[in-house]
Amino acid sequence: xxxxxxxxxxxxxxxxxxxxxxxxxxxxxxxxxxxxxxxxxxxxxxxxxxxxxxxxxxxxxxxxxxxxxxxxxxxxxxxxxxxxxxxxxxxxxxxxxxxxxxxxxxxxxxxxxxxxxxxxxxxxxxxxxxxxxxxxxxxxxxxxxxxxxxxxxxxxxxxxxxxxxxxxxxxxxxxxxxxxxxxxxxxxxxxxxxxxxxxxxxxxxxxxxxxxxxxxxxxxxxxxxxxxxxxxxxxxxxxxxxxxxxxxxxxxxxxxxxxxxxxxxxxxxxxxxxxxxxxxxxxxxxxxxxxxxxxxxxxxxxxxxxxxxxxxxxxxxxxxxxxxxxxxxxxxxxxxxxxxxxxxxxxxxxxxxxxxxxxxxxxxxxxxxxxxxxxxxxxxxxxxxxxxxxxxxxxxxxxxxxxxxxxxxxxxxxxxxxxxxxxxxxxxxxxxxxxx
Amino acid sequence: xxxxxxxxxxxxxxxxxxxxxxxxxxxxxxxxxxxxxxxxxxxxxxxxxxxxxxxxxxxxxxxxxxxxxxxxxxxxxxxxxxxxxxxxxxxxxxxxxxxxxxxxxxxxxxxxxxxxxxxxxxxxxxxxxxxxxxxxxxxxxxxxxxxxxxxxxxxxxxxxxxxxxxxxxxxxxxxxxxxxxxxxxxxxxxxxxxxxxxxxxxxxxxxxxxxxxxxxxxxxxxxxxxxxxxxxxxxxxxxxxxxxxxxxxxxxxxxxxxxxxxxxxxxxxxxxxxxxxxxxxxxxxxxxxxxxxxxxxxxxxxxxxxxxxxxxxxxxxxxxxxxxxxxxxxxxxxxxxxxxxxxxxxxxxxxxxxxxxxxxxxxxxxxxxxxxxxxxxxxxxxxxxxxxxxxxxxxxxxxxxxxxxxxxxxxxxxxxxxxxxxxxxxxxxxxxxxxx
Numbered sequence: 001x002x003x004x005x006x007x008x009x010x011x012x013x014x015x016x017x018x019x020x021x022x023x024x025x026x027x028x029x030x031x032x033x034x035x036x037x038x039x040x041x042x043x044x045x046x047x048x049x050x051x052x053x054x055x056x057x058x059x060x061x062x063x064x065x066x067x068x069x070x071x072x073x074x075x076x077x078x079x080x081x082x083x084x085x086x087x088x089x090x091x092x093x094x095x096x097x098x099x100x101x102x103x104x105x106x107x108x109x110x111x112x113x114x115x116x117x118x119x120x121x122x123x124x125x126x127x128x129x130x131x132x133x134x135x136x137x138x139x140x141x142x143x144x145x146x147x148x149x150x151x152x153x154x155x156x157x158x159x160x161x162x163x164x165x166x167x168x169x170x171x172x173x174x175x176x177x178x179x180x181x182x183x184x185x186x187x188x189x190x191x192x193x194x195x196x197x198x199x200x201x202x203x204x205x206x207x208x209x210x211x212x213x214x215x216x217x218x219x220x221x222x223x224x225x226x227x228x229x230x231x232x233x234x235x236x237x238x239x240x241x242x243x244x245x246x247x248x249x250x251x252x253x254x255x256x257x258x259x260x261x262x263x264x265x266x267x268x269x270x271x272x273x274x275x276x277x278x279x280x281x282x283x284x285x286x287x288x289x290x291x292x293x294x295x296x297x298x299x300x301x302x303x304x305x306x307x308x309x310x311x312x313x314x315x316x317x318x319x320x321x322x323x324x325x326x327x328x329x330x331x332x333x334x335x336x337x338x339x340x341x342x343x344x345x346x347x348x349x350x351x352x353x354x355x356x357x358x359x360x361x362x363x364x365x366x367x368x369x370x371x372x373x374x375x376x377x378x379x380x381x382x383x384x385x386x387x388x389x390x391x392x393x394x395x396x397x398x399x400x401x402x403x404x405x406x407x408x409x410x411x412x413x414x415x416x417x418x419x420x421x422x423x424x425x426x427x428x429x430x431x432x433x434x435x436x
Numbered sequence: 437x438x439x440x441x442x443x444x445x446x447x448x449x450x451x452x453x454x455x456x457x458x459x460x461x462x463x464x465x466x467x468x469x470x471x472x473x474x475x476x477x478x479x480x481x482x483x484x485x486x487x488x489x490x491x492x493x494x495x496x497x498x499x500x501x502x503x504x505x506x507x508x509x510x511x512x513x514x515x516x517x518x519x520x521x522x523x524x525x526x527x528x529x530x531x532x533x534x535x536x537x538x539x540x541x542x543x544x545x546x547x548x549x550x551x552x553x554x555x556x557x558x559x560x561x562x563x564x565x566x567x568x569x570x571x572x573x574x575x576x577x578x579x580x581x582x583x584x585x586x587x588x589x590x591x592x593x594x595x596x597x598x599x600x601x602x603x604x605x606x607x608x609x610x611x612x613x614x615x616x617x618x619x620x621x622x623x624x625x626x627x628x629x630x631x632x633x634x635x636x637x638x639x640x641x642x643x644x645x646x647x648x649x650x651x652x653x654x655x656x657x658x659x660x661x662x663x664x665x666x667x668x669x670x671x672x673x674x675x676x677x678x679x680x681x682x683x684x685x686x687x688x689x690x691x692x693x694x695x696x697x698x699x700x701x702x703x704x705x706x707x708x709x710x711x712x713x714x715x716x717x718x719x720x721x722x723x724x725x726x727x728x729x730x731x732x733x734x735x736x737x738x739x740x741x742x743x744x745x746x747x748x749x750x751x752x753x754x755x756x757x758x759x760x761x762x763x764x765x766x767x768x769x770x771x772x773x774x775x776x777x778x779x780x781x782x783x784x785x786x787x788x789x790x791x792x793x794x795x796x797x798x799x800x801x802x803x804x805x806x807x808x809x810x811x812x813x814x815x816x817x818x819x820x821x822x823x824x825x826x827x828x829x830x831x832x833x834x835x836x837x838x839x840x841x842x843x844x845x846x847x848x849x850x851x852x853x854x855x856x857x858x859x860x861x862x863x864x865x866x867x868x869x870x871x872x
Binding site: 001002003004005007008009011012013014015016019020022023030034035036037039040041042043044045046047048050051053054066068070071072074076078088089091092093098100102103108110112122133134137138140141144148254257258259307308309341343346355356359360363366369370371372373374376377387390391 | 437438439440441443444445447448449450451452455456458459466470471472473475476477478479480481482483484486487489490502504506507508510512514524525527528529534536538539544546548558569570573574576577580584690693694695743744745777779782791792795796799802805806807808809810812813823826827
């Protein structure tokens, strides 16, 4: 049977132009993390499924995970997210490691998704986390890092917002104000999570299923209508919830003098993963009407190590997928053109007897860090320039016999300047490349 | 049930020091490939199993592959090698792409190995291939690239050899000289492949099982004793095999004037994957007595696209694993120390009221590409230097109030030089970092 030429469903082939794009995104990810003094880590592609059962939600395990039994009868899964691996690794070293621990990774992950725009089965995710930072300072650093990252592509506050909430606020509203039991709280969390995706009638209906008391329902509607930190603080004061939210109120005060405040928007509907986050939660939201969606999300969590029976360790982090990032950058025309490679120099021979000389010169140029393509085989003189331009070369060399000596004719295809070099003098070529 | 803190069997956790090492190896891989004008690609983690059944050997499918049935009833496998994916991708584009096609990748691969030195279940493999190059020129370029790559770490010809053979030579010996049928050829290939791993008595015994005729057995022993290209050519002449091996003889002539000849050793026992290679075959062999093993292998192949019913396309390539590379570099003490990160600068506050000023200054320094750690929270003055040195910092700043102004005290911990900067003048700090 002839195998298919297509990639496996929901997965991508990265041909060179796509791979250059991906490499560029990853380079910016690494660069930003290192600028903030975060250290790289990675874990295995497979983990035993007990790790995910201990941590992740039911939906992930039941519907979305690639799991199977290995030949040694272990139940394993391809990592669908990095956090469980991160938790396992941090549990190994946190006791003997100075705090804060600042880590980042760019793992490939697999989920059994129905492929659609922004969703694929295999994607890469930029994960950045800080552990053991003093109250609010890890939060500020992580948010600053995201803004620096997106700004490094040229994104501005006109293009994205950080929608932010705090789980302690939500918990205060649910428990102290609405006096919901656990089951109702859980239901209302689900309602909030869908608030922006449904009509206001539908939303009302869903709320009424959880809150029957009209006064409380009104209070909840007022909560849902909050759109900035000042009104939130007034709301918390009015309803005597400030004691629950001291850290968050301090956070809103601290950010006032920082640039990041311009990117932050209070959003009461942001709650994120229920069993995981315990402090601030946030989503990076694309403001463009054509791509109105979250491109990343994260928050603060206290109980990451609980599944290993370790003491709580305060953590803040986010995950940002390569597909949603690319969609965002393309929507705002922030992504350059990676169609052609960007090598420095190509060497051609019009006579195959000079091929070995080309190899030798190429070796010398590479020693000098010049990305050099040696054209293999001879080529007709009148075909050289078109061949070179098709590959995106701006400067080339043609090896030829001149007065009995092997010489290199140098051509600048953009500025139409010529030069020449002796085959034994690669520095002449480096100088030519550095000009203009 | 508490999940284990260990990684899945045969897989590795990459804590920051190990990840920095891996990043360094991958950076060198990318750099070398780009210096030779090779373009990056990648494919999916999973492929449908028909792709591997069409291409790979029985052993791989039966014993070593991670395969399972997905929720859509597709039989899939985690890629155990990159070549089938490469073949699939090249089959998609080769007709409309200028030759030669030069591609490289560094995929993670999984095989169900019994973990031991140099063998793990998940590893990364540097794959470099060229397609559609004129006869022998792709071979020379690929071999030059490998040598450049290993030399970039400081490896010399005292440390490694390239053991090289040609499948056309082996086929000539087997078919024309020994007159073996297909079945016996196959058996003798397996014998050759084990030649270096068994005693000479055992080898004799294995050979006798395939070749019964004493004269032919003697000829085969003579073949096995060849150790250089000159003797090989004489052997081919003596036994009238030169016609089979014209291209390879031309190859041995071409390399004579190139540096790569110093690294090449003729080795009659190198045969590699039976159904795949059709021309030269080679292994990079570590010469160190403590690590006497192959660290990479490759060769020339004509029929990569056959499984897609496409016309033959000449290819040459190699694969080099991250584990064997690291073993090689460590054995020869060519790997630096990646224990500590190499960030540029750390900023400390002795009074937490300056924390926001530290965030602001950090942001400015990062705009200037300075990898800056902001110490979070206040720290006692007498603890700063030890904290900084533990993390490998050579230069630090301490934010403090001086005459009512916030100032930065700069310290060079190596040269014991001090300086100071105004908080509004990050350029002063950049200058301080660029000194000494």
